[in-house]
Amino acid sequence: MANKSMQIFCDMMASDIQPDATVMVKILGACSELGVLQLTSCLHSYVIRGGFISNSFIGASVIDCYAKCGSLDEAIKVFERSTDKDVVIWSSMFAGYGIHGQARESIKLFHRMVTDSTVCPNKVTFLSILAACSHAGFVEEGIEFFNIMLNEYQLMPESKHYAIIVDLLARIGELDKAMCLINQMQSRVGVHVWG
Template identity: 60%
Template sequence: MYMKCSAPEKVGDLFNRMPEKDVVSWAALLSGYAHNGIAYKSIGVFGDMLSDETKPDAVAMVKLLAACSELGILQQALCLHAYVIKRAFKNNIFVGASLIELYSKCGCIDNAILLFEGITDKDVVTWSAMIAGYGVHGQGEEALKVFDRMVKHSDVKPNDVTFLSILSACSHSGLVEEGIEIFNTMLHEYQLKPGPEHYGIIVDLLGRTGELDKAMEIVETMPNRTAPHVWGAFLGACRIHNNTKLGEVAAKSLFRLDPNHAGYYILLSNIYAMDNKWENVTNLRTLIKEKRLKKVSGQSVVEVGNDICSFVAGLTPIRFMEC
């Protein structure tokens, strides 16, 4: 509960006071830190778990691998993969899919492919993980090949997560026609109901290629038009293609749905600046100060030897973790 309420600082003492800790307790701690953006603590928790002589089950391993995926540490991924083999978890389909995701996010797509091809009984989770892996690496054509192979040469039917993965791969690679075709296949052939995430990706896909009018049509036909990230994708596209009129429409909805997100105000401010509407820029900047909003800085993480270094634009890189 505390982890899902974004209060991880309240968890440590509570966890330490537990008279008995089982694998469920440790798994909750593992996933909780990752959920709150401090996945590196999950690695330390796993070490403490082993020191406490609590053996992880498949569920705990999946949560740990997911946490490690957030960090993108290849050295740690190799160690955890070895542990999975040693503990005979490699035949668990969920652990296998998590390893595929882990290697993909660590930049080692070749290892992900080897794992995928080595799984004999591939289920929808495994197929979806491999498609998503290719998408992360911008290999949309390869993702389409895996999706086609799944649909035509296996007995596994794609689900909403599979379509989310393949649509995302199309978006990252700019495959507009293919993405629209797959979206229609999801609707008409598999009778699956798209969620806000699916609509968001389609809007992003059309927006990246400048098809703003078509993207707006998609937004207007959505059953639920209250998803901030869909409007956010549309606003980002308006920023790329400097469309002030549609940008204002998107921003108006976003300010109503999520009034305390600084990024939306800054995006609209940048659109106004590109259109030389400096008075509007000043008004937005003043509003940001009055509301005391702060934009979260983008962060890059690089693995150098045994150190993990974090980089933020304009700041000196800092070492925040040692493997």
């Protein structure tokens, strides 16, 4: 599907049809699925030339694309150059660090966001942080962020959040606690929780 999307995009460009922001987000998503760094770089250049870089969803997609194509350094550069960092941009960078197993950097960036900006984390932010903790095996930190999500930000977790917490509890052999959590939340959780 990603190859087909890229072909349609190339056909659009050859026909002098200019893509809009929605098309750019979709094509960057297709590019991240393909994992071709050179293509990401070309699309990033097009985003800049086309004046799309100020769109936070496109900026976040560029960050995500670089991270998924193996260039965390380029993802960081795009993030740092973003002039209007909203929750979408921040969350994308947290996820990028997580993809590369750099949960500590993701956690440090979270603290930077809450202390140096006016951006308030949302459920996607916490999902990105929890995933980073899970990939790195940071059990205590993951549980701490889950509690911060609940207690400090009063955000109700969704099944994906619970799935990560169940995974973290299982990693430390707390299967009884994991099952208890699943049973308590049975009406609100989906199949993600059962891993």
